[in-house]
Amino acid sequence: MGIRKPRWHRSHPTGKNATRLLMAALAALVATLSASAQPPPGEDPNSELGKWFKSLKNEHGLPCCDVSDCRRVEARLSDGHYEALIDERWARVPDDKIRRVENPTRQYIACYMYYDGTRDSPPHFFALCRFR
Secondary structure, three states: OOOOOOOOOOOOOOHHHHHHHHHHHHHHHHHHHHHHHOOOOOOOOOOOHHHHHHHHHHOOEOOOOOOHHHEEEEEEEOOOOEEEOOOOOOEEOOOOHEEEOOOOOOOOEEEOOOOOOOOOOEEEEEEEEEOO
C-alpha cells in the first residue's frame, strides 16, 4: 500500500493552467505590438516614400525609422519647441529629434511609438521631419 494524500490536498495550478495563462498573455502582447507596427493607410513599405522613411537617421547618425513608425502630422512651434498633433493631443517633440531634411511629402512627419501598448502616455519620438 502506498501513501495516500489527504483529500483536502490539491496540487498548485503551475502546470497546464499556468502555461495557458502565459501563452494567452504573450498572444495579447504580440497582437498589440503588431497592430501598432502596421504602415499608415495607403503607404507601401516598398515604395519610394517607404524607402525614404527607412533612410531617416537619428541624432547619432543611425537608422531610426520605418513606414510603420511614421505618420503625417500637424506640427507647430510653441514657446520655442515643436509640438506634433498625435491622437488629437499636442505632444512636445524633444529638440534632438527634430530633423530638417528633404521631405518628399512636403508635410511634417512624426516617427514615434508607444512603449506601454496604450495611447494614454506621450509617445516616444524617433524623429519629427521638417521639410527644407
